[in-house]
Amino acid sequence: MRRSSFFLPTLRENPTEAQIVSHTLMLRAGMIRQSSAGIYSWLPMGHRVLKKIEQIVREEQDRAGAQELLMPTIQPGELWRESGRYDDYGKEMLRIVDRHDRELLYGPTNEEMITEIFRGSVRSYKDLPLNLYHIQWKFRDEIRPRFGVMRGREFLMKDAYSFDLDKDGARKSYLDMFVAYLRTFARMGVRAVPVRADSGAIGGDMSHEFHILADTGESEVYYDAAFDGYSLEQMANADLALVEELEGLYAAADEKHDPDNCPVESDQLQHRKGIEVGQIFYFGTYYSDPLAATVANQDGESVPVEMGSYGIGVSRLVGGLIEVSHDDKGIIWPDPVAPFNVALINIRPADDKCAAAADDLYIQLQNAGLDVLYDDREERPGVKFAEADLIGLPWQIIIGPRGVENGVVEVKRRATGETEELTPDAALNKVSAT
């Protein structure tokens, strides 16, 4: 993509409405634009990141055997009356009345709807286990939306729902999702700590939240330092054995952490801030009972199905990853979720030799399968460098008259700031290798 035609409305000043760094940087880097309180448009730069994250989530759900479908955003109120949550849910639920005076709502979550689909289609234990997921926009009418996409009203979530005949099966489905979650976050280049969570009023006795660690996080996480001994690569290739090891390690959010009864010695205990980006949850027959979602078991008896749910905050992750990975110049995208792989910067577009060299490398990089943002604008080099650091693409390749004369380009790694001069071919090889 040529920068001269790319729709990228960056801001030079920090917007006053942003209270946290990810919100500031997403606005300044032209990723999002607020439409109303807690509701955002995703401009091309932000949309590209959102899609990359969504695709990693999808691939790991598919690998775990979950099947993708898509439920609508608008749900009938009557379904929530059946589960008993219509009146309980409170003002966070966006309630709507249609032209025929029927009660609708913008789905904040989908337990009722997926259970309704299940009960209308599945009759026998032979059709189990089953795990269905979708990646769909949700709405929660937060009283004070803030922190940009981290606590918005309209947000993109992946939610999966498992169905099993019995608790052993449900435990297996739960662990499969545990594996998928470890892999998912590690593939995005971040460490997510699985923290044992309360299952609250709903009951059930298995639930974990996944927190990515950032100094600006809103939660406090205590965990066994042994966790830090696991590499990102190990997590990205997680299996059931790894989950078993990690489940055995202590990890708790502050509301559950009791210093006097912590099984981990204090010098072995890590205390960090975190951002919750996912939760997995076994809740048994909490919904299948009231909604009468049953299957015939091996003896032909009708039994309520055992369920779990598994959420990942897809749009929230865009902000969360920035909280984890930035510096005072801007965003530092992990390679797997970067909107483009390379910023190709021609500092002298009016110079024919520079233009020819840059055009040529642009084509070669694209032919190698890389996404390239090619800054071909007539702007001062300082403006281009500052923007490249702000938008945080993993690699910068800088082409200027002196280098062209000597047959070299400058290659800069955004994360480390390291630069080196390389021939165009060597630069291509270098950035292709990540």
Add this chain to the structure above:
Amino acid sequence: MRRSSFFLPTLRENPTEAQIVSHTLMLRAGMIRQSSAGIYSWLPMGHRVLKKIEQIVREEQDRAGAQELLMPTIQPGELWRESGRYDDYGKEMLRIVDRHDRELLYGPTNEEMITEIFRGSVRSYKDLPLNLYHIQWKFRDEIRPRFGVMRGREFLMKDAYSFDLDKDGARKSYLDMFVAYLRTFARMGVRAVPVRADSGAIGGDMSHEFHILADTGESEVYYDAAFDGYSLEQMANADLALVEELEGLYAAADEKHDPDNCPVESDQLQHRKGIEVGQIFYFGTYYSDPLAATVANQDGESVPVEMGSYGIGVSRLVGGLIEVSHDDKGIIWPDPVAPFNVALINIRPADDKCAAAADDLYIQLQNAGLDVLYDDREERPGVKFAEADLIGLPWQIIIGPRGVENGVVEVKRRATGETEELTPDAALNKVSAT
């Protein structure tokens, strides 16, 4: 995907609520499930088709230079007051009041919102031309939703919006989209006739609707038979020259067709039924005027930007393609949008040799990059054959004991019903070639 674990709740009987064949077949083939009037869940089989269509639309928008972003589903009412459409839109607009008593609405279209994004970001003619699109769920509170996804309330639409300095530029943007539309529909394997349309109250003097031809269509289309001389392949590789030729050919929907003043001789005039699946529309400054979306021109004067909009009914197309392509046994998917390429049917799974042969071919087909639905269930062959015809995958490969003995499988092309016996390798080559 193994059929035994695939979530595919097919129906053996025709559902009574469906009035048209695509609705019947989508319900019977387990593609969709109604959640409330005119609102559907897309089950895995339907979701796969929706995603394939969406991806073809996306690729052709990108190729035409349009840039993808994503606007939210929920819009502020005040923006529609600015354009004057808030009160005019009527009961089809789903209006919502949030917890702070602010007026919101579920977007039925996005002219206002994209214009608001534009005016907040673009200042100069130098940033033009610009074409921005998104593929997002919309809502229109139809008084009588019907025909399944063909006239639903929550529906998926691609809408693009072009911005130009002057009318010449806008005409160029319009023609670029015309090219993209010809390519898009042809790539889905169907002929779409571009029909000159009324631009109605909004004004402007360029608008075309695209109708795919089906005997069950709700519109009537009259067009020059010369149109049928253009092959699908020509359309799939359309360029500006082709658009110029086609624009010159007569085509009109019945409300504009006047038999007494038709420039085409009656024996050269085709009269068919059609389904509208897209529209392109130049509307000048209709929105940029009231919303004050201006740019500085070459003389530094502030002028309202020239706009056009370009819609494709993505979810509607799923039904539309079935209307065009089915028989009395079920759906006949065009290859490019088929949910799977191949139905691999083992008619005797309990036979070890059949199972081994089918398992082996399943792996080979997948390794060749094909999507395969492998019917490994213990069911009567007749049930499997009927289901394969119903769901309409382009190829069926049937494995049975007699064939395995002779080293052959049966390959059936769904569209023609032609079958032949081939070695597994030859079958693999055959289905890979489409």
